[in-house]
Amino acid sequence: MILAVDAMGGDKAPLEPCRGAIMACQMDSSLQVALVGDASKMSSFLDEAPAEVRKRIHLVHTDEFISMDESPSVSIRKKRNSSMRLAMEMVRVKDAEAVISAGNTGAIVAGGILVLGRIPGIDRPGLGVPIATLSSRVSLLLDVGATVRCKPINLTQFALMGSIYMKSLVGVSDPTVALLSNGEEDIKGDDVVLQAREMLKASSLNFVGYVEGKDVPLGTTDVVVCDGYTGNVLLKFGEGLGEGVMNLMKEEISKSFLPKVGLLFMLPMLKKLHYRFDYERHGGTPLLGVRGTVIKAHGRSRAKAICNALMVARDFVARRGVQTIEDELAKGGI
């Protein structure tokens, strides 16, 4: 299986994408990775790789790339030789089975629509991120940034894709689906959420109504649907809180001896907690609704996160993720 990596995307590019590709190829001997980017910058990073791994990593050279603050729709259209666009074209012409990028989210979404096209029945794609919750359940939160503000139909389509994802790709039978709102009562929500609720009530999904912000970390339902603005803010809030609390603990511990002794004893538990919220472990978010496997990695991704995004891509391809969504939608939609 060949996977294409936009090696110029993300804050740590191209070093970390290169290292992530090596790591992934070491973990899975059936994997080949095409690193799309500035070959002169990448080649030295690949010297670290064992010969057997190195030969499964291919360099696709380009000196054009899309930066984080460029207009998504303009850059993906005009920069035909950008690393992101080229990596997506590889998927379109079937030179690669999936594309992974830690770059400009808007450009990834625009590129997915422009280069790969939408799945029939889907108006706007959604980024679905599996959220580790405090229950044993992993919930799928979508959208987390593909479609900033949504119409009711976008939310209902996210609900449908999220449900298919959890059922067919994760193996949850009859997944519960909820709409995120500013309260559980039916009177809450604005016109968009309210209309989406009525549409979902009339659907065949296992729709349980509204959930509140608190239900996301508690893992109340299998799928939580919201617009991309809210989902993105929420995801990053959790991330900031997690990192901040860890830093604060370290700081407190450095101040005195007593908590240091305590930490020693609590270490196994804290590690377990951190493991649940470690985004590097999950690392990749599939862009649901386009006709090709597109995995968005975190902008701050290091090698481990890129490697995990490659594993997410591999599994999504192996489980025929795109085809499954397309087939299920063709069967009747909502």
Next chain:
Amino acid sequence: MILAVDAMGGDKAPLEPCRGAIMACQMDSSLQVALVGDASKMSSFLDEAPAEVRKRIHLVHTDEFISMDESPSVSIRKKRNSSMRLAMEMVRVKDAEAVISAGNTGAIVAGGILVLGRIPGIDRPGLGVPIATLSSRVSLLLDVGATVRCKPINLTQFALMGSIYMKSLVGVSDPTVALLSNGEEDIKGDDVVLQAREMLKASSLNFVGYVEGKDVPLGTTDVVVCDGYTGNVLLKFGEGLGEGVMNLMKEEISKSFLPKVGLLFMLPMLKKLHYRFDYERHGGTPLLGVRGTVIKAHGRSRAKAICNALMVARDFVARRGVQTIEDELAKGGI
């Protein structure tokens, strides 16, 4: 100072509002509280109070109240004898200096506008909640649920009121103000956030641009502005995560002996952490933009939270919160 409490509002009414009133009157001997609600249900709860405290608590009887799932605008209009409406009327006719309610948020907002009226220059009020952050800073997050979806002008007015609040009522000189968005780059945000950003850039506020979700717990700026839907979801997400982590820790600790020993040593630090995020400690959220002091308490408020909401109300009145916002707005607005 007389403060009116909607004693029938919230999940634990009227017991906890009664207990909260007793607690507050014990803490501050200059305080009087008017408990508006079903006198037959409340009177027995007041037997707990010492005589000196009891005589400063007045019962205002009514048997009508607004429940959590009623339509806000309809209920506040039609239920003229509801505990919430009566408590607000007391502020309007100056029988009380402030109103505190843990009831239906929408009805509190609708009641504030209908009974007390808006401050000139403000189209929609905002609920501003002081957020304990991981830095030493307390940030003001608004709106957290008064105006579910906003126009750009609403967001700019929240920014203005938030800035006045932090400067004049908290004592932060030249407070920094940010707009919450799905990324720091200027290309992020939808039309609403984008237009608000341009308006705020042209204003006299110390506007620093966009912040992301992660900046909220990190306390990057003094004021964080967003629509009421997003703010509400965010606030409750943090709440759920905090409670959930505490529960998970308790659960892990109950399983084995080692972490229990650790906890003993870490207890002072954990208490400090919990103290930062304990919403009961803050307890009250002022509704900014109406011509009267309206403090929203959490729907799940127990006595301690109600007591703290009364203290927030007392301080807001003592610092002439409403008048200060009105005066500053009259000076020129944005």
